[in-house]
Amino acid sequence: xxxxxxxxxxxxxxxxQRGYQPDSKVERLxxxxxxxxxxxxxxxxxxxxxxxxxxxxxxxxxxxxxxYRLSTVRQFATYLAASGLPVAVPPxxxxxxxxxxxxxYLYSDADVRALVHAADELFxxxxxxxxxxxxxxxxxxxxxxxxxxxxxxxxLDLDDGVVIISQAKFGRQRIxxxxxxxxxxxxxxxxxxxxxxxxxxxxxxxxTTGKGTRVPESNARGAFHAMTQHAGLSARPGxxxxxxxxxxxxxxxxxxxxxxxxxxxxxxxxxxxxxLGHSDPADxxxxxQAAPEVAAIAARRLEEEQDS
Numbered sequence: 001x002x003x004x005x006x007x008x009x010x011x012x013x014x015x016x017q018r019g020y021q022p023d024s025k026v027e028r029l030x031x032x033x034x035x036x037x038x039x040x041x042x043x044x045x046x047x048x049x050x051x052x053x054x055x056x057x058x059x060x061x062x063x064x065x066x067x068y069r070l071s072t073v074r075q076f077a078t079y080l081a082a083s084g085l086p087v088a089v090p091p092x093x094x095x096x097x098x099x100x101x102x103x104x105y106l107y108s109d110a111d112v113r114a115l116v117h118a119a120d121e122l123f124x125x126x127x128x129x130x131x132x133x134x135x136x137x138x139x140x141x142x143x144x145x146x147x148x149x150x151x152x153x154x155x156l157d158l159d160d161g162v163v164i165i166s167q168a169k170f171g172r173q174r175i176x177x178x179x180x181x182x183x184x185x186x187x188x189x190x191x192x193x194x195x196x197x198x199x200x201x202x203x204x205x206x207x208t209t210g211k212g213t214r215v216p217e218s219n220a221r222g223a224f225h226a227m228t229q230h231a232g233l234s235a236r237p238g239x240x241x242x243x244x245x246x247x248x249x250x251x252x253x254x255x256x257x258x259x260x261x262x263x264x265x266x267x268x269x270x271x272x273x274x275x276l277g278h279s280d281p282a283d284x285x286x287x288x289q290a291a292p293e294v295a296a297i298a299a300r301r302l303e304e305e306q307d308s
Contacts, residue, residue, distance in 0.1 A: 150205075
């Protein structure tokens, strides 16, 4: 009889070493799953049928909960199989589907330039400067729009190109870096006559209205939508341009550059997950699934490695 308790512990340690945050729910679910397993069947630690039956066991549960349970077991099975242990990995997307994520709209550099140009044509000078700088910051850092709008002057160190995101998702704090061009753009915004007039005290918000108050997220999203319409960024199949998609575009471009430069994609993905503030690297990986160019470059690199 395999020591499933030890296997679960090893798997949780494996996750931790690759940047996953401790997750008691995952460990609890796997402990519950392995406790239901009978003696090994046909030499397998567990079968696909056993995984599927356990995942959908709670009667009357939401489909999203069934999907989460199956995903948890599937990732565990994938780890065991990669470790050389005899296990049947359950297929993905079996049973009722969980909640669907929005398909990302992957912006090109030309799209970002069109958005910036649209702001100048649509808004008053201060609002145009605010939306141009905000859009640029999201594009070059992958920050969430809420994180950017909550920045204060004290969070910026433009001399060293450092931004401290002190109010990130889940109450965490992280640091992102800016190149000199981005630092100059932010400095120019802060010294815009109307922006400068409302003050640069450390507690002041970076992105302000004419009254010196923080720009509400709903207002920024509304302005961004107007910019996409004016720039002619029409919806693509399943994807409507949103501010959050600048985050997807940043992640995608980072991975493309890593592949092209011959850097270790697994290490890049882990570092990117930390940079973006994801608690689970799987969330970062999902960002890349909608980018065909990433898959194409990865495939070419794999072919080159096999031919060498």
